[in-house]
Amino acid sequence: MYSTRSLVLICLFFSIAFSAEKTDSLQTEITAAEKLVDLGRDLFYQSVEDKSKLDSAFAVFEQLKKDFPAYEGRAVTYIGALTAIRGKHAFWPYSKFRLVLKGLAIMDEGTQKSPDDIEALFVYGSTCYFMPFLFARSDEAQTAFKRILKLLPQKIQNYNPELMNNVIEFLLQNAELSPAEQEILIKMKEKIILR
Numbered sequence: 001m002y003s004t005r006s007l008v009l010i011c012l013f014f015s016i017a018f019s020a021e022k023t024d025s026l027q028t029e030i031t032a033a034e035k036l037v038d039l040g041r042d043l044f045y046q047s048v049e050d051k052s053k054l055d056s057a058f059a060v061f062e063q064l065k066k067d068f069p070a071y072e073g074r075a076v077t078y079i080g081a082l083t084a085i086r087g088k089h090a091f092w093p094y095s096k097f098r099l100v101l102k103g104l105a106i107m108d109e110g111t112q113k114s115p116d117d118i119e120a121l122f123v124y125g126s127t128c129y130f131m132p133f134l135f136a137r138s139d140e141a142q143t144a145f146k147r148i149l150k151l152l153p154q155k156i157q158n159y160n161p162e163l164m165n166n167v168i169e170f171l172l173q174n175a176e177l178s179p180a181e182q183e184i185l186i187k188m189k190e191k192i193i194l195r
Helices: 004-047 051-067 069-089 093-113 118-129 138-158 161-174 179-194
Strands: none
Touching: 004 051, 004 069, 051 069, 069 093, 069 118, 093 118, 118 138, 118 161, 138 161, 138 179, 161 179
């Protein structure tokens, strides 16, 4: 017969083994999701100039949304931005206008689903920033930039360093920042380079 101490040790061993297996499984899922995000991000930026990349980018973010619910808000935000980019590439003015409005609505939905996702906020803010004044999204862009500034100190380590470097550089050049906010971003940028 097993002693109480032996049973406790056996239970502890299985608990640790199960926990390690669960952690490995979670890490594998995060890695798979991040690879999909990286692919989608590359296709997204290519699609700004090359409309032939749009369908592939849409497919990647639809897959991300379906397979990784934790990334749904980010995926929806990218889908909205891609819809707006599809409007940029459309030939007819009415089609352009309609697709951009649809894309903005989808991006709004995405950032509501993930209000603390820096990447989703950046895609939203930078897309709104470049919208013609007719769409009246400059205030939303600056609000997104301020939200990113607030989130960066506690969340920057959760994101790709190269992406965060680009986000900070964009904010330094385009966000309406106080001198103190600029200094915070410059210090964060220096830390990214040192990593």
